[in-house]
Amino acid sequence: MTYDNAFAALADPSRRRIFERLRGGPLPVARIAAGMPISRPAVSQHLQVLKAAGLVSDEAVGTRRLYSIDQRGLDTLRAWLDQFWADALQAFKTEVERPSRTRKGKRT
DSSP states (O other): OHHHHHHHHHTHHHHHHHHHGGSSEEEEEHHHHTOOOSHHHHHHHHHHHHTTSSEEEEETTTEEEEEOOOOHHHHHHHHHHHHHHHHHHHHHHHHHHHOGGGGGOOOO
């Protein structure tokens, strides 16, 4: 799984809502679909896209499947985003450590 597949999967608002519903733990399709403006078969199709992107996993429990967030896929997304956070922190550190009179032409 690559981060671009994950972002492509989460680009759809319905898939984002489904993904967000799984934050609280594993759920069957019926519970995920409850109250959503799309059909249960549509939710199942969206779950398959999320699963193919590595964001969701499923497990057979009796006669139903429980879907949950796949932490490995989430970790891949986070690692990609963290590189930008590290850059932003470094830029902040550089700015803070710069002598005050050289910041934006102001003297303090």
